[in-house]
Amino acid sequence: MRAAEGVRVYLGLGSNLGDRCSALRNALRRIDELPGTSIESVSPVYETEPWSFRDQPDFLNCAAAVLTRLPADELFEALKGIERSLGRLPAERYHPRHIDIDIILYGDLVIGGGHLTVPHPELARRRFVLQPLCDLAPSLVHPVEKKTIRELLTACEDHGALRAVSCRPYP
Numbered sequence: 001m002r003a004a005e006g007v008r009v010y011l012g013l014g015s016n017l018g019d020r021c022s023a024l025r026n027a028l029r030r031i032d033e034l035p036g037t038s039i040e041s042v043s044p045v046y047e048t049e050p051w052s053f054r055d056q057p058d059f060l061n062c063a064a065a066v067l068t069r070l071p072a073d074e075l076f077e078a079l080k081g082i083e084r085s086l087g088r089l090p091a092e093r094y095h096p097r098h099i100d101i102d103i104i105l106y107g108d109l110v111i112g113g114g115h116l117t118v119p120h121p122e123l124a125r126r127r128f129v130l131q132p133l134c135d136l137a138p139s140l141v142h143p144v145e146k147k148t149i150r151e152l153l154t155a156c157e158d159h160g161a162l163r164a165v166s167c168r169p170y171p
Helices: 020-032 072-085 127-136 149-155
Strands: 007-015 037-042 045-048 059-068 100-106 162-165
Touching: 007 020, 007 127, 020 037, 020 059, 020 072, 045 127, 059 127, 072 100, 100 127, 127 149, 127 162
Parallel strands: none
Antiparallel strands: 007 059, 007 100, 037 059, 045 059, 045 162
16 A cells, blocks of 8 residues: 555444444444545444443444544544544443444554554454454454454454344445
8 A cells, every 4th residue: 555545544433322323324424534534344243242341231343444644643533523523421431432433453553652552452352343353354463463363363362242233334
């Protein structure tokens, strides 16, 4: 990929309040409308149990491959703006939310500190992120772990249930 085309970024999306499929659809539409950004593909959607704080509704989760010319920090701020515009309120970590959008991988960059850490620090521990990501890019190599997404999924100790659902959040 030429630099002028942008950077391939993988996003994880989740929702467990309200019309969850619609929340994913609205988030993906707004991501696709960001300047210099286009969605390349979206994984199947999975219904998953809450990961940490268990006393809440199940999530719908998916992953998206996005091509963007936005620098990582600008993309992060734009995604947080989309979350707020779709009803996400400041809350404790792992609590219910209308929408959650995380940068999982930003090309092969490793970014640490501050408000953004890439690759996402919990990626290798979360099956609900690894499975949709594996659906999109099983041979993609994690830039820190030096293992493919398929290898990380196989080794993942999170055995939470994932159920494919008929939600089509993106054309």
